Amino acid sequence: MPEGDGRPTIEILTPGILTTVQDRGRPGYQSLGIAESGAMDIFSFVAANRLVGNPDNSACLEITLFGPKIRFLAPTWGSLTGAHLSAHLNQYPLNPGRTFKAETGDLLSFGPRLYGMRVYLAVAGGFDVPVVLGSRSTYVYAGFGGHEGRPLRKGDILSAFILENDNEPTFVELPAEFQIEKCDSFPIHVIVGPHEDRFTQEGLQTFFNSRYVVMSDSNRMGYRLKGPQITHRDTPIVVSEATPLGAVQVPGQGTPVILLRERGTTGGYTKIACVIRKDLDILGQILPGKGIFFHPVDLSEAHRLDRERWEALESWRKAR
Amino acid sequence: MVLYDQPQIKPNGDSGLRIAFGDERTIRVNRRVRKLAHMIQSAALSGVTELIPTYASLTVLYDPLQVNYVNLVEYLQPFLKEALRASAEEESSRLLIVPVSYEGEYAPDMSYVCDYTKLQPEMVIALHTAEPYYVFQLGFTPGCPFIGPLQEVLHVPLMETPRTFTPMGAVAISIGQTVIYPKATPGGMRIIGRTPVKLFQLDHPALTLFRPGDRVLFRAVSQAEYLAIEEEAVELMMGVEVREVRRDA
Numbered sequence: 001m002p003e004g005d006g007r008p009t010i011e012i013l014t015p016g017i018l019t020t021v022q023d024r025g026r027p028g029y030q031s032l033g034i035a036e037s038g039a040m041d042i043f044s045f046v047a048a049n050r051l052v053g054n055p056d057n058s059a060c061l062e063i064t065l066f067g068p069k070i071r072f073l074a075p076t077w078g079s080l081t082g083a084h085l086s087a088h089l090n091q092y093p094l095n096p097g098r099t100f101k102a103e104t105g106d107l108l109s110f111g112p113r114l115y116g117m118r119v120y121l122a123v124a125g126g127f128d129v130p131v132v133l134g135s136r137s138t139y140v141y142a143g144f145g146g147h148e149g150r151p152l153r154k155g156d157i158l159s160a161f162i163l164e165n166d167n168e169p170t171f172v173e174l175p176a177e178f179q180i181e182k183c184d185s186f187p188i189h190v191i192v193g194p195h196e197d198r199f200t201q202e203g204l205q206t207f208f209n210s211r212y213v214v215m216s217d218s219n220r221m222g223y224r225l226k227g228p229q230i231t232h233r234d235t236p237i238v239v240s241e242a243t244p245l246g247a248v249q250v251p252g253q254g255t256p257v258i259l260l261r262e263r264g265t266t267g268g269y270t271k272i273a274c275v276i277r278k279d280l281d282i283l284g285q286i287l288p289g290k291g292i293f294f295h296p297v298d299l300s301e302a303h304r305l306d307r308e309r310w311e312a313l314e315s316w317r318k319a320r
Numbered sequence: 321m322v323l324y325d326q327p328q329i330k331p332n333g334d335s336g337l338r339i340a341f342g343d344e345r346t347i348r349v350n351r352r353v354r355k356l357a358h359m360i361q362s363a364a365l366s367g368v369t370e371l372i373p374t375y376a377s378l379t380v381l382y383d384p385l386q387v388n389y390v391n392l393v394e395y396l397q398p399f400l401k402e403a404l405r406a407s408a409e410e411e412s413s414r415l416l417i418v419p420v421s422y423e424g425e426y427a428p429d430m431s432y433v434c435d436y437t438k439l440q441p442e443m444v445i446a447l448h449t450a451e452p453y454y455v456f457q458l459g460f461t462p463g464c465p466f467i468g469p470l471q472e473v474l475h476v477p478l479m480e481t482p483r484t485f486t487p488m489g490a491v492a493i494s495i496g497q498t499v500i501y502p503k504a505t506p507g508g509m510r511i512i513g514r515t516p517v518k519l520f521q522l523d524h525p526a527l528t529l530f531r532p533g534d535r536v537l538f539r540a541v542s543q544a545e546y547l548a549i550e551e552e553a554v555e556l557m558m559g560v561e562v563r564e565v566r567r568d569a
Binding site: 029033034193194241266267274306 | 330331332333334335336338340343344345369370371372373374375376377379381384385388389457458459460461462463464466502503520522527528532
């Protein structure tokens with residue numbers, strides 16, 4: 001279906017704290033300084049699309065912590081995955097990981113947070129916003145992509161494509177194993193380096209044996225962490241180089257910063273490690289104030305962990 | 321300043337590998353990085369998803385479902401050998417002549433820089449416009465060029481507390497490099513001027529004014545000329561003179 005031909009499907013009555021259009025992101029432009037942006041929890045994002053029968057990369061809303069109030073302008077199937085923010089369709093509670101059917105005029109609202117940080121709202125067909133450099137993701141920091149390059153505001157109307165397949169969605173529920181966990185401290189697996197030799201032995205031990213707390217100024221650019229200081233052998237400065245998604249930088253003051261989807265694409269501070277892809281999705285659901293423990297894994301273990309969850313999601317789809 | 325005999329290869333996350341040719345901001349090492357990036361790009365290796373060339377290292381992103389780390393390192397071996405033969409001199413490039421006003425409100429840190437370097441403003445400007453610099457990498461924010469090598473006398477420390485607002489087009493210096501901020505952002509480098517030309521434009525086929533490997537010569541303009549260019553340079557590449565520079569080996 002051509003871009004711009006979608007049908008007006010939702011209206012934002014109140015925007016919530018940060019609600020943006022996201023897909024899997026915008027790879028291929030880091031060499032120009034353009035970060036990939038995209039959903040902070042890719043697994044929940046894909047699961048939301050699969051629940052309503054969408055292609056995996058269809059644009060969803062990423063809803064952060066305090067949710068919006070949304071009116072449906074057309075009948076549609078929808079789904080919510082990720083965090084539990086006490087969503088309701090009119091007066092009926094909607095649990096995460098479920099499809100729902102909305103009629104014209106229905107109201108979707110959110111309430112107190114029970115667990116997690118970010119909700120993905122998919123509607124059948126996916127949101128119809130322009131593709132910019134290959135993606136519909138909002139790059140808030142650079143001001144492009146998504147809906148007019150910015151977080152959603154009161155009065156915004158978003159269209160959705162009409163789903164063109166025979167698999168009319170039905171009421172389905174995502175198995176518990178694919179839903180996010182409720183806890184206070186999260187193990188986060190990392191690949192060590194590339195600057196591990198720039199830290200003292202003691203510094204590396206501190207990094208792997210301490211609880212780090214996510215600070216309140218954390219966002220889609222990065223998470224700042226509070227915790228024991230990691231000591232460098234010498235200077236924390238390196239010649240500026242690529243900072244891949246999940247890179248854990250340790251600047252001079254010795255506390256780590258995890259660089260995320262809207263980060264600067266290069267950086268001049270030592271990188272002690274990099275979060276594996278599977279655990280980036282867990283990070284996307286961690287609220288400021290919660291704790292992190294870093295665990296080193298090797299590449300084959302990281303790849304196995306990533307592959308297994310996607311294979312499991314695929315076999316669930318085939319089974320139903 | 322270190323140039324490695326053999327490139328160092330390491331993981332950079334679970335879907336990236338980093339090939340470092342040295343630990344210095346020099347053209348000789350950056351040429352190796354860029355030559356390697358060009359060769360990998362042309363070879364279109366299966367599983368390679370993105371290349372990020374920087375000052376002294378190349379990060380290769382890959383899809384672990386398509387290629388594993390060990391095999392990828394093996395595929396790269398012949399390119400690594402070839403990249404080591406890159407020389408700093410043999411390359412043709414573009415020369416971009418970029419107008420900069422070093423006056424008044426456009427140069428809020430000029431007095432700091434003069435105090436720190438013990439140079440008169442005229443001397444700072446003369447040095448900054450003296451000869452073409454080289455674009456080592458784009459990074460940090462969309463279209464932001466890292467330019468150098470900066471003359472040692474102009475090396476100034478970063479601000480203790482970065483500014484919360486650095487205006488679009490600000491031309492700044494720090495240790496070893498000069499940058500231009502493509503959009504208003506927080507920033508900690510010392511601002512000595514401002515350019516009226518665009519550095520990034522989403523709906524322009526080039527996307528960014530600069531490409532790694534470009535030469536760039538800054539041209540000092542008055543505030544009046546700055547304003548005139550600003551009015552005209554509504555599109556990327558406008559207000560900038562571009563020459564092709566041939567360099568024979």
